[in-house]
Amino acid sequence: MVADLHAHLAFPLPVMVICELLGVPFADRGYFHGLSERVATIRSGGDADVAMGEFRAYLGRLADAKRALPGEDVVTDLVRAREQDADFGEEEMTRLAAALLFAGHETTVGRIDLGVLLLLTDPARRDAFDPTRRPNPHVSFGYGGHFCIGASLARTELATVFARLFRRLPALRLAVDQEELEVRTEQVTGGVRSLPVTW
Numbered sequence: 001m002v003a004d005l006h007a008h009l010a011f012p013l014p015v016m017v018i019c020e021l022l023g024v025p026f027a028d029r030g031y032f033h034g035l036s037e038r039v040a041t042i043r044s045g046g047d048a049d050v051a052m053g054e055f056r057a058y059l060g061r062l063a064d065a066k067r068a069l070p071g072e073d074v075v076t077d078l079v080r081a082r083e084q085d086a087d088f089g090e091e092e093m094t095r096l097a098a099a100l101l102f103a104g105h106e107t108t109v110g111r112i113d114l115g116v117l118l119l120l121t122d123p124a125r126r127d128a129f130d131p132t133r134r135p136n137p138h139v140s141f142g143y144g145g146h147f148c149i150g151a152s153l154a155r156t157e158l159a160t161v162f163a164r165l166f167r168r169l170p171a172l173r174l175a176v177d178q179e180e181l182e183v184r185t186e187q188v189t190g191g192v193r194s195l196p197v198t199w
């Protein structure tokens with residue numbers, strides 16, 4: 001049995017989590033993921049900016065829907081914050097919401113794919129891997145004023161996946177040669193297009 005770990009785990013998991021957190025309909029994932037791919041395209045010939053405009057318009061429509069029918073989610077919180085703060089404009093709100101939705105899944109999806117790939121191709125690291133290690137001085141989440149706002153969420157997702165996946169499926173292995181994997185070289189967020197595995 002062969003399954004695409006990218007399509008069945010790496011993509012839907014962070015998307016479900018960020019949708020739940022922000023109050024974005026999971027059913028819209030195809031739409032906003034398409035926009036994210038365009039936003040993240042290097043040398044897009046200007047289309048990345050067009051896509052970001054569409055992305056923000058989408059979040060603006062969602063904010064309108066939350067204004068009419070509030071939920072218990074971050075987009076509703078942003079709508080409320082805007083009502084209470086005249087300096088927090090619609091443009092800033094949609095930019096922030098779009099940044100959270102974009103950064104909240106594009107990055108984590110790719111890190112699940114690449115992390116699993118690393119642990120599959122270097123079994124010695126799978127024993128040794130310890131996300132709670134100290135010291136742990138990597139700068140994958142940036143540093144100082146440029147530190148990732150979603151780092152603890154991403155860490156929780158990644159630590160859960162890497163620990164549980166290999167416990168549940170100890171015989172997990174790549175179903176193709178590593179060289180056959182298609183790398184997303186045209187995307188700033190990198191990663192692979194699919195990750196065929198078997199177990």
Ligand code: HEM
Binds near residue numbers: 150
């Ligand atoms: C493994 C997954 C992730 C990685 C590797 C990552 C990495 C980073 C890095 C390096 C930065 C700093 C960029 C810079 O200013 O130079 C950043 C910023 C940011 N990240 Fe993440 N991130 C991840 C997941 C997330 C998640 C899950 C969220 C949302 C919940 C998120 C939201 C953001 C936002 C909004 C910023 C901009 C923060 C600001 O400008 O103050 N990221 N991320």
